[in-house]
Amino acid sequence: MAHELYTRTNQKLFFAGLSLESWRKAEEGRAMNAQALVQAEREASLFHLYGATLGLCHEIAGYYRLPEANAPRVELLLTADVLAMAPSPELAELVELAQQRETWLAELLAAYGALFQPPQAPKQAKVDPTLPLIVAVSVDEDAAPLSRETLESWRQNLKSLALRFRETLSEC
Numbered sequence: 001m002a003h004e005l006y007t008r009t010n011q012k013l014f015f016a017g018l019s020l021e022s023w024r025k026a027e028e029g030r031a032m033n034a035q036a037l038v039q040a041e042r043e044a045s046l047f048h049l050y051g052a053t054l055g056l057c058h059e060i061a062g063y064y065r066l067p068e069a070n071a072p073r074v075e076l077l078l079t080a081d082v083l084a085m086a087p088s089p090e091l092a093e094l095v096e097l098a099q100q101r102e103t104w105l106a107e108l109l110a111a112y113g114a115l116f117q118p119p120q121a122p123k124q125a126k127v128d129p130t131l132p133l134i135v136a137v138s139v140d141e142d143a144a145p146l147s148r149e150t151l152e153s154w155r156q157n158l159k160s161l162a163l164r165f166r167e168t169l170s171e172c
Contacts, residue, residue, distance in 0.1 A: 009055030
């Protein structure tokens with residue numbers, strides 16, 4: 001494989017596509033562990049989408065020769081400080097997308113960060129002191145797990161962003 005920065009982004013986008021396809025097959029399947037397979041593919045897709053985002057950040061940082069070009073996390077590159085040190089339109093767009101909570105990139109970064117949080121029971125006020133202190137919970141009761149369509153749309157958004165950025169980054 002070539003040692004160009006874009007190859008990592010492409011590879012991660014491809015892997016995300018494979019995970020999404022496996023997720024679709026798991027949803028259609030009748031396997032006993034279908035629910036576990038769906039959860040595993042959801043997390044794998046999210047992992048690869050985050051990696052593709054990091055790859056795109058590395059492409060931009062490498063092109064502009066930023067000192068943070070080898071940052072191990074997206075959040076270290078998409079800051080106002082990094083943008084102020086080396087302004088670029090591509091980095092500015094990514095920083096803006098990451099900082100607005102309702103955008104697909106901010107949602108992707110938040111969902112990826114949530115993978116590392118322990119499960120939390122919903123907060124509820126205790127009204128009756130006779131209620132038990134320990135309550136059984138089910139891991140299946142996620143508020144609203146990400147859908148395959150959502151992650152696929154994030155993949156398509158990231159892919160089109162990468163292609164658009166590459167057109168402007170190439171020296172003609």
